[in-house]
Amino acid sequence: MAAIQAAVQALFDVEAQKPQATTSALHRDEPGSRRGKKRCHRRSADACVEVGEDVFRLPAVLDEQTCRAAVNEVDDRVALGLSTTRGAQLPTTDVYVRDLRCAAAIHEAVDAGLHLMERCTGRLVDCKKEEIFIITYCATGRRSLGRHTDGDGKRTLLITLDASRDYAGGGTRFYPKEASAPSFVVRPARGAAVAFDGSVEHEGEAVVGGRRHVVVVFATEVDEDDRRPSIRAAQRRAAQSVFAAPPPSPRRHQRRAPRAASAYRSLF
Numbered sequence: 044m045a046a047i048q049a050a051v052q053a054l055f056d057v058e059a060q061k062p063q064a065t066t067s068a069l070h071r072d073e074p075g076s077r078r079g080k081k082r083c084h085r086r087s088a089d090a091c092v093e094v095g096e097d098v099f100r101l102p103a104v105l106d107e108q109t110c111r112a113a114v115n116e117v118d119d120r121v122a123l124g125l126s127t128t129r130g131a132q133l134p135t136t137d138v139y140v141r142d143l144r145c146a147a148a149i150h151e152a153v154d155a156g157l158h159l160m161e162r163c164t165g166r167l168v169d170c171k172k173e174e175i176f177i178i179t180y181c182a183t184g185r186r187s188l189g190r191h192t193d194g195d196g197k198r199t200l201l202i203t204l205d206a207s208r209d210y211a212g213g214g215t216r217f218y219p220k221e222a223s224a225p226s227f228v229v230r231p232a233r234g235a236a237v238a239f240d241g242s243v244e245h246e247g248e249a250v251v252g253g254r255r256h257v258v259v260v261f262a263t264e265v266d267e268d269d270r271r272p273s274i275r276a277a278q279r280r281a282a283q284s285v286f287a288a289p290p291p292s293p294r295r296h297q298r299r300a301p302r303a304a305s306a307y308r309s310l311f
């Protein structure tokens with residue numbers, strides 16, 4: 044068990060790295076794939092991939108149950124008229140995460156996502172938890188969000204809460220800074236995310252069926268100050284909790300130790 048714990052710890056002790064252009068788990072996360080339905084602690088924390096300049100796909104940081112709970116609560120609050128909007132320029136239907144019963148789980152998932160963002164970009168970012176919101180689109184109401192940037196110096200994390208079969212259209216379209224590069228759409232699987240530099244132009248594609256819900260986090264780079272170690276440690280702990288399998292109970296562990304150990308190794 045000690046060896047397993049050490050192996051898991053070693054993963055998270057790796058400080059910010061150059062962009063991870065791995066692969067596999069990501070592609071298995073594509074909408075519609077069976078793996079998209081598994082719990083996020085079964086995914087590799089390294090499954091981030093740069094899909095365009097300064098645009099990264101991240102693996103699932105939220106499990107299906109929490110995604111469903113959040114979607115239900117958001118829809119209830121919208122039906123009760125308890126939503127906000129971002130304003131005339133970018134009209135949206137938003138609900139603050141801080142108002143949801145599952146807020147703690149989403150905040151932990153956001154911290155895990157911010158940890159992965161540091162691993163992708165080499166930059167430590169943080170956000171104000173009370174400002175995180177969920178934007179909801181539906182075919183018969185607010186269905187899209189016009190082309191915009193989120194601002195220089197900002198890093199945006201968007202976590203998808205719906206399975207791709209729950210809505211038609213939708214996704215985030217990116218317009219690369221390189222004018223000759225074509226735009227592209229990212230539609231992460233439920234619980235998975237996309238992270239990007241806020242200066243990259245993007246838009247919320249029109250939803251033409253069903254509903255789409257996205258957790259929106261505007262993060263900023265953390266200056267070289269005393270808070271860095273504690274912020275980094277908190278994000279690393281969140282990633283450990285999200286990606287590491289829960290420790291087996293002592294009795295189960297005694298019975299099944301060899302299998303558990305190999306399962307851990309194949310995760311990381």
Ligand SMILES: O=C(O)CCC(=O)C(=O)O
Binds near residue numbers: 178193215246257259
């Ligand atoms: O819905 C999306 O995919 C984009 C959301 C977005 O860009 C924003 O909330 O600023």
Ligand SMILES: [Fe+2]
Binds near residue numbers: 191192193199245
């Ligand atoms: Fe945006």
